[in-house]
Amino acid sequence: MNKEAFFSVCGESLSAPMHICGFFDSREQQYDVIIPYIMEGLESNDKVINILEGNRHGEHCRCLSDNGVSISDKLSSGQLEILASENTYIKDGEFASEKMYKMLEQTLLSASRAGYESVRACGDMVWALKNLPGTDELLKYEASLNVLTPQHSCSLICMYDINSFSQSTLTDILLTHPYVIKDGKISKNPHYIEPSTLIPNFSDFSSSPLQS
Numbered sequence: 001m002n003k004e005a006f007f008s009v010c011g012e013s014l015s016a017p018m019h020i021c022g023f024f025d026s027r028e029q030q031y032d033v034i035i036p037y038i039m040e041g042l043e044s045n046d047k048v049i050n051i052l053e054g055n056r057h058g059e060h061c062r063c064l065s066d067n068g069v070s071i072s073d074k075l076s077s078g079q080l081e082i083l084a085s086e087n088t089y090i091k092d093g094e095f096a097s098e099k100m101y102k103m104l105e106q107t108l109l110s111a112s113r114a115g116y117e118s119v120r121a122c123g124d125m126v127w128a129l130k131n132l133p134g135t136d137e138l139l140k141y142e143a144s145l146n147v148l149t150p151q152h153s154c155s156l157i158c159m160y161d162i163n164s165f166s167q168s169t170l171t172d173i174l175l176t177h178p179y180v181i182k183d184g185k186i187s188k189n190p191h192y193i194e195p196s197t198l199i200p201n202f203s204d205f206s207s208s209p210l211q212s
Contacts, residue, residue, distance in 0.1 A: 005046075005118035005153045009037045010186040014179075016118050017149040020186065021142075021177035022159045023170065030159055033181060034122050035067055037157070041120040042074055047081075047111040049121040054084035056124070078114070085127040095127075095134035097141035101148065108152040119154040129164055129211050138210070142176035143195040157181070169210045 005016045010033055024030040034050075041048040052060055060082060061071050074080035088103065089095055104121075111119045128138050142158065149156060160173060174180060174191040175198055 007037065007046075007118070007120060007155050008040055009033065009155075009157070010181060010184060012186050014155070014186070016153045016155045017151075018155045018179055019145050019149050019177055020155065020157045020179040020181060021173055021189075022122075022157050022181040023162045024159060024181075025162050029184060031063055032184060034157065034159070035063065037120065038064065038122070039067060039069060041118075042069060042080060045115070045117040047079060047114070047116040047119045048074075049081045049083065049107065049119065051083045051085055051088050051121070051123040053124065053126060054086050057082055057084070079116075085124065089123070089127050090130065090132050094132050095137060095141075097134065097137040097144070100141060101144055104145075105148055108148075108154055112152070117153065119152065121154065122157045122159060124159045126161060126164065131210070135210065139172055139176060140199060142173065143198050146176065146178065146195045164211065166211060 006013055007016060007018075008014070009020070022030070022033060024033070038048055038050070040046075050060065065071050069080075071080070075082070089100055091099070108119055125138075128135050145156060158173075158177065160170060162170060165173075171191075174189055175193045176195075177189055178192045179186055180189040
C-alpha cells in the first residue's frame with residue numbers, strides 16, 4: 001500500500017498520503033464534503049474509516065444509505081468501519097495520544113495486508129471539547145500524524161466545528177495540518193509547521209482553552 005494513490009475532495013484531485021483539517025460551520029457543510037470522499041473510496045479499493053460520537057451513528061448511516069451506499073454489505077466486508085469516539089479517541093474516558101497513534105498505525109498496516117489500495121479516514125474532533133484527561137495532548141497528537149502518514153498510503157480528514165472550538169485552538173490546529181478545508185474548498189495550508197520543528201515547542205500552545 002506504499003504506491004501513490006489518488007483521491008478527490010472538494011472537487012480537487014489529490015494524492016495520498018495527506019493529513020487534512022476540515023473546518024466546518026454546520027453538519028450539512030461537513031457532509032457536502034465527506035460524502036463524495038467516502039463514496040469514491042468505497043467505489044475504489046480503499047479502506048474507509050469514519051469516527052464519530054456514538055449518538056451520531058444512526059444519522060451517519062442514514063446519510064450514507066440515502067446516497068446509495070449499501071451499509072450492511074460494506075460493513076460486513078470490512079471495507080467500511082464506523083467507529084465511536086468513545087471506543088477510539090477517548091476509550092476508557094481519557095485521550096491517550098500514544099495509544100491512539102498506535103491504533104491508527106496498526107489499522108493502516110492491517111489495511112495494507114488486506115490488499116486495500118489506500119485508507120481514507122474522517123474523524124470528528126468534537127470529543128476534545130469534553131475536556132477529559134489527556135485532551136491537552138491533542139496538538140501533539142495531530143502533529144505526530146505528520147510523522148505517521150508519509151509512511152502509508154492514506155488520507156486523513158480531522159473535522160472541526162468552527163462554532164464550537166476557540167479561535168486560538170483553530171489557529172494552533174492549522175499548524176499541524178499540511179492542507180485545510182474551509183468554506184467547502186481545499187487548499188495548501190501556509191501556516192503548517194513540520195513536526196520536527198513544532199513538537200519540541202508544544203509548551204507554547206498547551207494553555208489555550210479548546211472551547212469557544
